[in-house]
Amino acid sequence: QVHLVESGGGVVQPGTSLRLSCAASGFTFTSYAIHWVRQAPGKGLEWVAVIWYDGSNKYYADSVKGRFTISRDNSKNTVYLQMNSLRAEDTAVYYCARDNLAAAVSNFDYWGQGTLVTVSS
Amino acid sequence: DIQMTQSPSSLSASVGDRVTITCQASQDISIYLNWYQQKPGKAPKLLIYEASKLESGVPSRFSGSGSGTDFTFTISSLQPADIATYYCQHYDNVPITFGQGTRLEIK
Numbered sequence: 001q002v003h004l005v006e007s008g009g010g011v012v013q014p015g016t017s018l019r020l021s022c023a024a025s026g027f028t029f030t031s032y033a034i035h036w037v038r039q040a041p042g043k044g045l046e047w048v049a050v051i052w053y054d055g056s057n058k059y060y061a062d063s064v065k066g067r068f069t070i071s072r073d074n075s076k077n078t079v080y081l082q083m084n085s086l087r088a089e090d091t092a093v094y095y096c097a098r099d100n101l102a103a104a105v106s107n108f109d110y111w112g113q114g115t116l117v118t119v120s121s
Numbered sequence: 122d123i124q125m126t127q128s129p130s131s132l133s134a135s136v137g138d139r140v141t142i143t144c145q146a147s148q149d150i151s152i153y154l155n156w157y158q159q160k161p162g163k164a165p166k167l168l169i170y171e172a173s174k175l176e177s178g179v180p181s182r183f184s185g186s187g188s189g190t191d192f193t194f195t196i197s198s199l200q201p202a203d204i205a206t207y208y209c210q211h212y213d214n215v216p217i218t219f220g221q222g223t224r225l226e227i228k
Contacts, residue, residue, distance in 0.1 A: 035217075037165075045157075045165065045208055047217040059215040062122075095164055105212045107155045109176070111164035 002026040002110045004096050009115030012086055020081040020115060022096030029077040030054070033099035035108060036070060036081050038092035038117075048094070051079060053102035064090075086119045093117075123147050127209055127220030133228045140196040142223045144209035149189050153213040156185055156194045159222075160205045168207075169194065201227060 008020040022034065036048040049060045049070040058070050069082040079096060093116050097108035124147040134140050144154065156169040167176045169185035172192060182197045196203055204227055209220040 044222045045219040061216050105215060105217055107167055107170040109167050113164055
């Protein structure tokens, strides 16, 4: 069955960097776009970024544009989120989610369990 | 960016009640609207896609309707397992945005 497993979260200081990974299994990875969605403690869901099935297109929320980079390695069935210049407001559980489509946005039909990123001095 | 306004923000109902949540988009999004359920400490789960289509394996007491700017999510007969927070989400374009969520409690 479909599995998405996030890793790489932790406690970091403001201004530093962190790279999250999302390892996928149980489906044809190269047929789906993948998103990152985050949730600050006690808050709602915030879409962060998406990458097309082949990495050809990437889109970001304004709140992370220029600081975060989404990428994928289709040989490893893994999507990454490189987070630079981290701020306290980036503190959240970060989920990766599979889009139902390869090269467009639609619904998020499978989600990982999330990884917690805490930005604090 | 398209804003999604969800109401109410919280709701208390009894087992067996019919529950309705609304979501309004700041501009026409056709039927590009999904609904998710999130239980505490868990990832969200897709319930309804394209405004009214029931995701495979989701109980038929859940339903969705609407198009354009106004959408409705309904639980026909509330069950204890339905206690969760519910979110609408548009996908008309990027950036994708979610409603602020509706926290559903049992009375």
